[in-house]
Amino acid sequence: MGIYNCAPFLQEALDSLYAQTFQDFEIILCEDGSSDDTYKIAEENQRQHSNIVLLKNPHNLGLNQTLNNCLAVAKGEYIARMDGDDISLPTRFEKEVQFLDEHLEYAVVSVPMIYFDENGDFRRGRGNGEVTKKSFLHGTPICHAPCMARASVIKEVGGYSVGERLLRVEDYHLWFKVFAAGHKLYMMDECLYKMRDDRNAKARRKWKGRRNAFFVMSEGFRKIGLPWYYQIYALRPILTYLLPDCIYNKLHRK
Numbered sequence: 001m002g003i004y005n006c007a008p009f010l011q012e013a014l015d016s017l018y019a020q021t022f023q024d025f026e027i028i029l030c031e032d033g034s035s036d037d038t039y040k041i042a043e044e045n046q047r048q049h050s051n052i053v054l055l056k057n058p059h060n061l062g063l064n065q066t067l068n069n070c071l072a073v074a075k076g077e078y079i080a081r082m083d084g085d086d087i088s089l090p091t092r093f094e095k096e097v098q099f100l101d102e103h104l105e106y107a108v109v110s111v112p113m114i115y116f117d118e119n120g121d122f123r124r125g126r127g128n129g130e131v132t133k134k135s136f137l138h139g140t141p142i143c144h145a146p147c148m149a150r151a152s153v154i155k156e157v158g159g160y161s162v163g164e165r166l167l168r169v170e171d172y173h174l175w176f177k178v179f180a181a182g183h184k185l186y187m188m189d190e191c192l193y194k195m196r197d198d199r200n201a202k203a204r205r206k207w208k209g210r211r212n213a214f215f216v217m218s219e220g221f222r223k224i225g226l227p228w229y230y231q232i233y234a235l236r237p238i239l240t241y242l243l244p245d246c247i248y249n250k251l252h253r254k
Helices: 007-018 036-050 064-073 094-101 134-137 151-156 172-179 207-223 228-242 247-252
Strands: 027-031 052-056 079-080 105-109 113-115 120-124 148-150 184-185 193-196
Touching: 007 036, 007 134, 027 036, 027 064, 036 052, 036 184, 052 064, 064 151, 079 094, 094 105, 094 148, 105 172, 134 172, 134 184, 134 207, 134 228, 151 172, 172 184, 172 207, 207 228
Parallel strands: 027 052, 105 184, 113 193
Antiparallel strands: 079 148, 105 148, 113 120
């Protein structure tokens, strides 16, 4: 878990891990130069829980490098992701571990998310089973925050790639690498994770993120062997950026 300026929500996120029905895990937190009390809250939890590993970046390095710092000290057979302002439902770890234990052919599993804000839940995602080449055409094929992966596979592909063009799209790029290396990914159909989101999606629609998504999609399609004419799908992030806010937010809520 990379943690950055999430003080108002971090305790709730950690409490959802303490409540997991599967308890054989360590919590690796890496603080990325927050300006609020995020690190203080993490320290308080570390004093109370022996399975917390707390790291601190010298300054803000971005999520890509922060997650690599977590991976460098991880000792588990599986790697689970989570964001510092979200909630894992109690059986999330149990069901993801069971899936990977029983389906050795898959390297990564994830689940759909329930999107919520201060007014409650407003959208539920859906799972689409095994990831195929065409699953990459419309965006990241599986949810990053609630995923669980075999540590050996994530380390095999070199973890998260770091670069200016990969900020905000570190997960999409990672899935391209995993898929291109010949590994399978799977999206379950049960919502086991709650993502704190903004119904007004305009706040997160930044040009840099859309530009980076175009870059990753264009390169990724070639990496996994999609025919050249599918490159038109790489324009989707650019086109959605150009949509009027009212239309974009309506599509986001749906």
